[in-house]
Every structure is written in C-alpha cells, then in structure tokens.
Amino acid sequence: MTANALRGEAIVAGHKLRPSFTALVAAEEELGSLFALVERAAEGELTLAEMTGLFWHCLDNRDGILRSDFGQAIMDAGLAAATPALRMLLGQILKGR
Secondary structure, three states, X not given: OOOOHHHOOEEEOOEEEOOOHHHHHHHHHHHOOHHHHHHHHHOOOOOHHHHHHHHHHXXXXXXXXXXXXXXXXXXXXXXXXXXXXXXHHHHHXXXXX
16 A cells, blocks of 8 residues: 555555545544644644544545544554654645645
8 A cells, every 4th residue: 555645645554544625624523623733733732532533534445444443553553653644644734735
C-alpha cells in the first residue's frame, strides 16, 4: 500500500488516510475546531481519542473495520509509528493542497 503525499495521504497501522474535505468536516463535527486540534497537538495536548478520531474520519476505506479495532491497530503499531501520519494530516489542515 502506498500513500500519495501530494494528496496529503498517509499510512497508519496498515491503512491509508486521505484527508478529503468531507473527511475533515466529519472530524471537525466530532472533535471540534480543527485549528484548535492543531494547537493542542503543537502543545503536546492532543489526546489518543482525538488522534484516533481524526484518523478514523480520514480512512480511505472503512469497509469491514470497527473503530475499536482500528484504534487497537494504532496502539499495536505504537504512537511513534502514528506520528508521521499525524504530522501529514495536521500539515494538510494548515496548508491545504
């Protein structure tokens, strides 16, 4: 599986994330302001639930995946492995394409 960095895609726990407008709006509806989310991340205050929620809404294909299983896959891979994907998504939120 590959991610297209030009589209803001990233891979986390073996799943492709694609931060489309629709995905980011859904994430914002659940998590609140994306700008505030970016600020919390910059301050080291982003919660695991927030990161997983952002990733969940940006999943390219959720067919047959339970959110709880996806969250466990992130934990199994480790937070350090999730950091590059988080950095990519937060960059897309701030810079756009």
